[in-house]
Amino acid sequence: MAIRKMDKPNEGIKCIVNTCEYYMSGDHCAAERIQVEPRNAQDSEETDCATFVARDSFS
Numbered sequence: 001m002a003i004r005k006m007d008k009p010n011e012g013i014k015c016i017v018n019t020c021e022y023y024m025s026g027d028h029c030a031a032e033r034i035q036v037e038p039r040n041a042q043d044s045e046e047t048d049c050a051t052f053v054a055r056d057s058f059s
């Protein structure tokens with residue numbers, strides 16, 4: 001199910017992934033909610049945002 005993209009930042013999230021559809025300038029995320037995986041990760045390097053959607057290069 002697609003996560004709604006808001007017209008304002010999700011104030012609880014800082015994200016620098018500027019190739020994501022949900023990214024907003026200023027290192028914000030406009031996703032209504034995000035999901036981070038995987039279970040049983042051992043350090044931050046192993047984790048990632050499963051909500052990421054590659055940004056359309058024409059938008």
Ligand code: SF4
Pocket residue numbers: 013015016017020021022023024028029030031034049050051052053
């Ligand atoms: S959905 Fe994930 S990767 Fe995309 S901007 Fe938000 S936190 Fe970053």
